[in-house]
Amino acid sequence: MYSRTVRVTPLARFARSRNLARVRFASGRPSPPSPSQGKILAALGLLAIGTTIVASVYNKSHPMPMVEPAKNPAAFNKEAASGKPLKKPTFSPDEVTVVFVLGGPGSGKGTQCAKLVAEKGFVHLSAGDLLRAEQKREGSKYGGLIAECIREGTIVPQEVTVALLEQAITEEHKKGNSRFLVDGFPRKMDQALVFEEQIVPSAFTLFFECPEQVMLDRLLQRGKTSGRTDDNIDSIRKRFRTFVDTSMPVVDYFDKKGKVVKLSCDQPIDSVYGEVKAALEKKGVV
Incomplete structure (x- = not known):
């Protein structure tokens, strides 16, 4: 009533x-x-x-707003007080396997993911590509915000990125795909926690370590042909600082849980790929 x-x-x-x-x-x-x-x-x-x-x-x-009483207030309060998520993840680890792929800008994440897609059948989901596509989508309410974040080298609010990733994983899962490389995500602790609570717990994280100067040289070279607005010296340096300040704590968090595989990227592409395949085989996902 x-x-x-x-x-x-x-x-x-x-x-x-x-x-x-x-x-x-x-x-x-x-x-x-x-x-x-x-x-x-x-x-x-x-x-x-x-x-x-x-x-x-x-x-x-001017009717007063009506609020339906909670069906089981005691149960709700107990669950909320426990600090546990009130909503079960969309998928279980038995349904989909998600591998986070992290590394500084220009560390070669995308190149290694492309090789895994071609040879091992993974689905590659680049958080950056999803955001850029959303930015260009006609009528997007997030377009202006995403463009500003990309230009300034800052991080897009997690609500936007997580929603785009969940939509992409759901669409691919309907096609029968169940193994995902999530590239360039999570870039902040809140993103990591929300993703694992709402979508699916990750299997582990591939972390590509690379000296900053090597990454800078790669990005400046790529900027000559990529047409990306963030492949310029000012944006690149901002992205480096952002990665160290906000993304490295994510790597440390998963590393303490024993869920990080570190790979040196200051070597030829094929050498890095050999280490990537070996790591995935050891984890039992290929």
Whole structure:
């Protein structure tokens, strides 16, 4: 059942509180009101009726919001107080395997992911590519925000990135795909926690270690042909700082849980790929 709060206006309360409507009793019998009292009583009666009608009309046109009571408040409070997620992840680790792929800008993550897709049948989901596609999508409410974050080298709010990844994984899973390389994500702790609580716990993280100067040279070279707005010296240095400040804590977090495989990228592509394949085989995902 829903209840509605009835508003009583000050004028109605005034009319109800007046003692002029009372008639004094004398000798056990009420005395009739004088003509002047009768006029006052009549006026107040009309005023009370009018304010009641106005309040009724107002309440009908401005209904109070109705809140349905919780079906089991005790259970909800117990679950919320436990700090555990109130919603089960969309997928279980038995349904999909997600490998996070992290590394500084220009570390070669995308190149290694492309080789795994071609040879091992993984689905490669680049958080950056998804965001750029969303930025260009006509009518996107996030387009301007994403463009600004890319230009400034800052991180897009996790709600946007997680939603795009969940949509992409769901669509691929419907096609029968179950193994995913999530490239360039999570870049912050809140992203990592929300993804694993809402979508699926990750299997482990591939972390590509590479000297900053090597990454800088690679990105400047790529910028000559990529057409990407963030492949310029200012944006690159901002991205380096952002990665160290916000993404390395994510690597450390998973490393303490024994869920990080570190790979040196300061070597030829095929050498790095050999180490990647060996790591995946050891983890039992290829």
